[in-house]
Amino acid sequence: xxxxxxxxxxxxxxxxxxxxxxxxxxxxxxxxxxxxxxxxxxxxxxxxxxxxxxxxxxxxxxxxxxxxxxxxxxxxxxxxxxxxxxxxxxxxxxxxxxxxxxxxxxxxxxxxxxxxxxxxxxxxxxxxxxxxxxxxxxxxxxxxxxxxxxxxxxxxxxxxxxxxxxxxxxxxxxxxxxxxxxxxxxxxxxxxxxxxxxxxxxxxxxxxxxxxxxxxxxxxxxxxxxxxxxxxxxxxxxxxxxxxxxxxxxxxxxxxxxxxxxxxxxxxxxxxxxxxxxxxxxxxxxxxxxxxxxxxxxxxxxxxxxxxxxxxxxxxxxxxx
Amino acid sequence: xxxxxxxxxxxxxxxxxxxxxxxxxxxxxxxxxxxxxxxxxxxxxxxxxxxxxxxxxxxxxxxxxxxxxxxxxxxxxxxxxxxxxxxxxxxxxxxxxxxxxxxxxxxxxxxxxxxxxxxxxxxxxxxxxxxxxxxxxxxxxxxxxxxxxxxxxxxxxxxxxxxxxxxxxxxxxxxxxxxxxxxxxxxxxxxxxxxxxxxxxxxxxxxxxxxxxxxxxxxxxxxxxxxxxxxxxxxxxxxxxxxxxx
Ligand SMILES: Cc1cc2nc3c(=O)[nH]c(=O)nc-3n(C[C@H](O)[C@H](O)[C@H](O)COP(=O)(O)OP(=O)(O)OC[C@H]3O[C@@H](n4cnc5c(N)ncnc54)[C@H](O)[C@@H]3O)c2cc1C
Ligand SMILES: Nc1ncnc2c1ncn2[C@@H]1O[C@H](COP(=O)(O)O)[C@@H](O)[C@H]1O
Numbered sequence: 145x146x147x148x149x150x151x152x153x154x155x156x157x158x159x160x161x162x163x164x165x166x167x168x169x170x171x172x173x174x175x176x177x178x179x180x181x182x183x184x185x186x187x188x189x190x191x192x193x194x195x196x197x198x199x200x201x202x203x204x205x206x207x208x209x210x211x212x213x214x215x216x217x218x219x220x221x222x223x224x225x226x227x228x229x230x231x232x233x234x235x236x237x238x239x240x241x242x243x244x245x246x247x248x249x250x251x252x253x254x255x256x257x258x259x260x261x262x263x264x265x266x267x268x269x270x271x272x273x274x275x276x277x278x279x280x281x282x283x284x285x286x287x288x289x290x291x292x293x294x295x296x297x298x299x300x301x302x303x304x305x306x307x308x309x310x311x312x313x314x315x316x317x318x319x320x321x322x323x324x325x326x327x328x329x330x331x332x333x334x335x336x337x338x339x340x341x342x343x344x345x346x347x348x349x350x351x352x353x354x355x356x357x358x359x360x361x362x363x364x365x366x367x368x369x370x371x372x373x374x375x376x377x378x379x380x381x382x383x384x385x386x387x388x389x390x391x392x393x394x395x396x397x398x399x400x401x402x403x404x405x406x407x408x409x410x411x412x413x414x415x416x417x418x419x420x421x422x423x424x425x426x427x428x429x430x431x432x433x434x435x436x437x438x439x440x441x442x443x444x445x446x447x448x449x450x451x452x453x454x455x456x457x458x459x460x461x462x463x464x465x
Numbered sequence: 466x467x468x469x470x471x472x473x474x475x476x477x478x479x480x481x482x483x484x485x486x487x488x489x490x491x492x493x494x495x496x497x498x499x500x501x502x503x504x505x506x507x508x509x510x511x512x513x514x515x516x517x518x519x520x521x522x523x524x525x526x527x528x529x530x531x532x533x534x535x536x537x538x539x540x541x542x543x544x545x546x547x548x549x550x551x552x553x554x555x556x557x558x559x560x561x562x563x564x565x566x567x568x569x570x571x572x573x574x575x576x577x578x579x580x581x582x583x584x585x586x587x588x589x590x591x592x593x594x595x596x597x598x599x600x601x602x603x604x605x606x607x608x609x610x611x612x613x614x615x616x617x618x619x620x621x622x623x624x625x626x627x628x629x630x631x632x633x634x635x636x637x638x639x640x641x642x643x644x645x646x647x648x649x650x651x652x653x654x655x656x657x658x659x660x661x662x663x664x665x666x667x668x669x670x671x672x673x674x675x676x677x678x679x680x681x682x683x684x685x686x687x688x689x690x691x692x693x694x695x696x697x698x699x700x701x702x703x704x705x706x707x708x709x710x711x
Contacts, residue, residue, distance in 0.1 A: 154624060212623070214593065214603055237589075239622045242582075243605040246593025249559060255674030256558065258588050271678055278584045280482040282681040289674045325602035326630050329618070333626035345711065369711060387608075387643060388622075393478050393584055394502055394642060401710040413478045416584075419683060423708045425700060426689075436689050441703060445694025457698035461705075 147173040148181045148230035149198065150221055152240055153188035154333075160303065161236055161342050163196045167304040168296050169234040170197025171263050176232070182310070183224050185209045185217065194310030196303065202315040209317075211328040212240060218247035220317040225252060225291065232264075237295035238341065245295045254291035261300040261399075261420075264292075278393050278416040298341045299399050338372050340388065345371035346400045348391065348418075349379070352407020352428065352447055356384035361451045362406065368458040374398070376408045392417035407447045410435025427451070466521035466612070468512045469574040470545065471565055471595075472504040473555075474529060474536040475585045484680045491585075491680070498533075500540050503580025503640055510645035511610055512578050513544045519612070522546045524572075528555045528564045534663065541658035542650035548661065553668035556676070558586075562594035563671040569599055575634045576617070581606050581641040589639075596637035604632060608643040 149169035151162050169180045182198040184190065186209070190201045202224055209216065221244065225233060233248065235241045237259045249256040261282065262273040269286045272294055276283045340346065347366040353359065359373075366373045373389060380390035391398055393413040403421035407428065408414060415438055418424070425441040426433070427450050436442045443450055476482070477497040485492045499505075512523045525540050527533060528551045537548045549568060555561040569577060577599075579592035589605075596603030604610075608627070609620035615634050620627055622641060650658075692699045704711045 152624075159624075212628070214605065215597070218597070238624050239606055240624065242589040243593055243603060246558070246562075246590040247597040247603065249590070249674070250562075250594050250597035253674065256588075256590055257675065258590055269678075273681075274587075276586055276680070277476075277482045278478075278587060279683075281484075281683060283677045284679045284681070285675055286678050287675050288672075325636075326604070326632050328628060328630045330629040331623065331626065332628070333623070337625070339625035388626075390642070397587075402704060402708070416478070423704065423710050424686075425704065427697075438686060439689040440686065440708065441700055442689045442691050443694050443697055443700060444691065445697075450694055450697045454697045454700065457701050460698075461701060 145176070145178045146181045146228050146230045147176065147178060147232045147234060148183060148221070148225055148228060150233070150235040150244070151182045151184040151193055151198070152236065153184055153186050156186065156188050158188055158192055159342065161238065161298045163303045164298065164301055165234050165236055165296055166193055166196035166198050167306070168263065168301050170304070170306045172232050172234065173197070175266055181224070181228050181230060183221055190312045191310060194308050195305055197306035197308060198310050199308055200311045200313065202313055204317060205314055206316050208321055208324060211326070213324050213326040214243035214247055216319065216324045218244050218251055219319050219323055221248055222251040223317045223319070224315070231291055233291070233293045235295050237297050241295040245293055249293055252291050253289060254293050255287035255289040256293040256295070257285045257287060258295045260294045260296045263301065264294065275397070275420065279397050279418070279420050280416055297399065299344065334388070340372050340374055340391070340396055341398055343372035343398070344401045345369055346374050346398060346402065347371045347404045347406070348374035348376070348408060349406045350376035350408030351378050359385065361455065365451055365455050365458065368455060368462060371404070376414050405435055406451060408435060409433050410438060466515060466519055466575045467573070468515060468521060468523045469569060469572070469577045470504065470509045470512050470523060470525045471577065471579045471591065472509070472525050472527050472536070472540050473501040473580070473583045474498050474527070474533050475501045475583055478502070478584065482682070484682070488680045489678070498536060500536055501580050501583045503582065505540060505543065506647040507640035507642065507644040508578035508580050509540060509543055509545065510648050511640060514645060515612060524549065526551070526565055526568060528553060528561045530554060537663060538658045539650070541661045542654040543648055544654060546661065548663045549666055550663060551666045551668055556673035558588045558590035558594060559675070560671050560673040562591045562598060564668055565591070566595055566598035567669045568666060569595070577637045579637065579639050581639050592637050592639040599637070602632040602636045604630065604636065605639045606641045607638050608641055610638060610644060
């Protein structure tokens with residue numbers, strides 16, 4: 145028995161979200177009275193995983209696993225699970241997790257809870273709280289199979305240091321190279337920015353900004369606050385902003401610590417993507433804008449006057465510290 | 466090319482979500498149901514475009530009871546040739562994928578399209594499960610899909626960016642925004658959909674691996690605290706000292 149966590153490295157780096165998942169696995173392992181086994185592909189700072197509670201790291205360095213291939217990765221994780229007798233598998237509910245976890249579920253006939261927002265409750269049965277109805281509600285999902293797979297929503301659970309000296313073991317899953325089916329031709333990552341689902345602070349703007357030429361102040365505010373930027377759907381649809389910034393029912397679902405919405409009306413489809421944010425602040429000229437009903441803090445005012453003042457104030461605070 | 470598109474039934478995006486029977490069931494009173502947007506706008510439309518360009522057929526499949534037939538007709542109105550309904554409640558993702566896989570094995574499709582996720586259950590699971598059950602490659606969250614001969618090239622979402630990759634048919638692809646442009650069904654399509662074949666299939670035996678015990682609504686927000694527009698710096702103070710998020 146143990147808890148297995150798939151620790152994804154991105155170009156040799158472990159992102160913050162990975163430490164959330166290792167901390168999550170550690171929490172589950174403590175509850176079950178067992179240890180944490182991390183599986184990782186490629187060279188990376190393996191020791192870091194120990195900081196958050198991984199007792200052992202299985203490092204797959206074989207070139208076959210260099211590029212992401214959901215089928216191949218799932219087969220490797222399945223093998224590690226069987227070898228170690230792991231009963232719970234933890235990974236991120238991010239694009240890789242969404243591709244790997246369902247395949248793994250079939251390979252191991254293990255029930256999958258995707259998009260978990262809290263630790264499992266293990267009392268009589270094994271249940272995990274997850275988001276449903278695009279952020280409008282939660283469900284307690286019970287896993288009835290002996291092996292359980294949980295993909296965890298980024299930024300939903302905390303990073304905890306549980307330092308242990310991780311035992312690092314190079315491991316080759318010994319799979320047939322025919323299992324590799326995907327040929328990766330090009331990878332294009334946005335440089336220097338925190339991906340939106342991982343961002344703790346998000347500054348977002350909508351059609352109230354009038355045009356793409358006015359986004360300078362939004363980017364500047366985001367920069368001084370150390371936030372990522374997002375937008376409403378019509379803004380992305382009009383090509384004012386890139387599509388990956390679009391949040392809502394048909395865009396990304398995020399749950400940052402702060403969502404600051406500027407010139408966004410707060411339509412129900414927009415709220416669906418952001419209403420699990422810990423704190424919501426809204427700037428809008430219209431006191432009747434529905435967003436204020438979902439907000440913790442509100443400023444009724446013109447973005448073109450309020451935002452420059454906010455930038456000045458934020459810069460001043462930064463200087464004073 | 467023989468294409469299968471998996472469609473699901475979800476509450477309209479404006480729906481207020483409430484529960485009944487001690488929060489164990491979704492309350493469907495006054496709810497309008499639609500085809501899951503990812504399935505209809507992107508997966509189905511891209512399938513139709515591929516057929517229009519290179520010939521073949523587009524079938525749709527849905528796992529659900531007879532009361533869901535109007536949703537299937539809606540998808541047929543957009544342009545699919547025929548439909549299959551597997552007569553069973555979609556118990557969980559594994560159960561649902563199992564039913565679709567059983568059908569797909571018989572029909573030998575070249576390409577199976579699903580949505581990125583349903584907007585009610587948000588599982589993002591059925592596509593990958595289906596691919597594994599059929600031992601096919603799976604490209605998830607695709608925003609572009611081109612086919613050349615037997616080779617499929619996609620642009621798919623990855624953490625913090627995108628990837629371009631290639632796989633061979635047959636395969637499973639999950640659709641996200643931009644894979645195609647939404648189409649509005651016209652009168653002719655709606656009329657034609659009434660008489661298109663909708664075949665009902667019996668479900669196979671399969672145990673679900675998970676079940677939902679209870680739902681919970683989002684905690685109520687307290688009243689919004691307003692800050693004078695002349696002094697937005699007060700917002701930063703509150704976010705720092707009171708909310709402690711910056
Ligand atoms: C099926 C479906 C799915 C959808 N999915 C999504 C989705 O995923 N994400 C999404 O965002 N939308 C989605 N929508 C669209 C959604 O319904 C709204 O139309 C959209 O969110 C509105 O965007 P907006 O708030 O930027 O623009 P508007 O509704 O035009 O609102 C602009 C706001 O800016 C305010 N404003 C104007 N000038 C200023 C100023 N100078 N300073 C401050 N405030 C100002 C106005 O008072 C107004 O409240 C979907 C719609 C449908 C039907
Ligand atoms: N009951 C169903 N019948 C047929 N296809 C479905 C059903 N439920 C989900 N799907 C397909 O699987 C995709 C992903 O669903 P999910 O894994 O539940 O998020 C959907 O976008 C549909 O394409």
